[in-house]
Amino acid sequence: MQLQRLLSITRKAVDEYRMIQEGDHIAVGISGGKDSLTLLYALHGLKRFYPKHFELSAVTVDLGFPDFDLEPVRALCADLQVPYRIVDSDIYHILFDLRRESNPCSLCAKMRKGALNQAVKEMGCNKVAYGHHMDDIIETMLLSLIFEGRFHSFSPKTYLDRMDLTVIRPLMFLGEADIVGFQNKYQLPAAEKKCPVDGYTKRQYAKELVLTLNQEHPGARERMFRAVLSGNIQGWPERFPNTHRKKQPE
Numbered sequence: 001m002q003l004q005r006l007l008s009i010t011r012k013a014v015d016e017y018r019m020i021q022e023g024d025h026i027a028v029g030i031s032g033g034k035d036s037l038t039l040l041y042a043l044h045g046l047k048r049f050y051p052k053h054f055e056l057s058a059v060t061v062d063l064g065f066p067d068f069d070l071e072p073v074r075a076l077c078a079d080l081q082v083p084y085r086i087v088d089s090d091i092y093h094i095l096f097d098l099r100r101e102s103n104p105c106s107l108c109a110k111m112r113k114g115a116l117n118q119a120v121k122e123m124g125c126n127k128v129a130y131g132h133h134m135d136d137i138i139e140t141m142l143l144s145l146i147f148e149g150r151f152h153s154f155s156p157k158t159y160l161d162r163m164d165l166t167v168i169r170p171l172m173f174l175g176e177a178d179i180v181g182f183q184n185k186y187q188l189p190a191a192e193k194k195c196p197v198d199g200y201t202k203r204q205y206a207k208e209l210v211l212t213l214n215q216e217h218p219g220a221r222e223r224m225f226r227a228v229l230s231g232n233i234q235g236w237p238e239r240f241p242n243t244h245r246k247k248q249p250e
């Protein structure tokens with residue numbers, strides 16, 4: 001995928017869900033993986049021509065995984081002239097050495113988000129951007145259906161009251177395959193994942209389920225995504241379709 005296409009699809013999400021306002025300071029949450037590095041490129045590119053001016057920073061909560069090297073990410077941020085902060089944490093040590101958790105994902109996410117939001121606030125940002133994409137949204141919807149008995153997925157834009165911080169997900173219209181294509185084309189320095197439970201999670205199960213459903217019923221993946229968009233899911237903001245590239249009110 002070309003940078004131009006990435007920017008166009010990102011802009012569609014940003015416009016239609018009014019993710020960015022004049023004067024925003026947005027922190028990109030960087031895990032080191034392909035999604036968040038693609039997001040960094042997307043927002044860095046958008047910043048150059050988007051009519052609403054915003055500041056961009058980047059932050060990683062270092063979970064403390066052995067041999068996890070963030071130097072290439074640091075170099076990329078320096079190259080793009082995006083201020084970058086690494087926050088050290090003991091999350092790996094707590095989960096895998098002390099507690100020996102067999103299902104560490106939800107506790108890990110909770111601790112990581114706490115540390116990330118705190119750092120973002122300290123950096124003076126009012127928004128934090130996550131690299132979640134279309135397939136993440138579909139998989140989360142399926143997991144919610146199967147395990148919680150409700151039609152739900154995370155929202156494109158969420159205001160966190162207690163933190164006075166807004167979470168945005170500008171890659172929501174981008175499929176994972178497009179991100180892999182972008183990563184390969186632009187040689188993104190994605191850090192190798194070291195998580196012991198990778199590949200054995202419920203999310204992996206949902207990923208494989210979507211793949212199978214889509215193979216057996218071509219187009220099912222897109223139809224599920226459309227259902228999410230039009231599903232009046234609790235907590236989702238109003239969508240302004242086709243406002244893409246049209247002038248928006250302040």
Ligand SMILES: Nc1ncnc2c1ncn2[C@@H]1O[C@H](COP(=O)(O)OP(=O)(O)OP(=O)(O)O)[C@@H](O)[C@H]1O
Pocket residue numbers: 028029030031032033034035036037059060061062063112116129130131132136
């Ligand atoms: N350690 C972290 N520090 C900062 N931000 C993070 C961290 N981990 C995750 N994030 C943010 O949360 C998003 C979703 O996290 P998740 O663990 O689902 O990532 P992922 O799907 O593996 O994406 P990626 O390819 O970016 O690792 C990431 O895209 C990123 O924006």
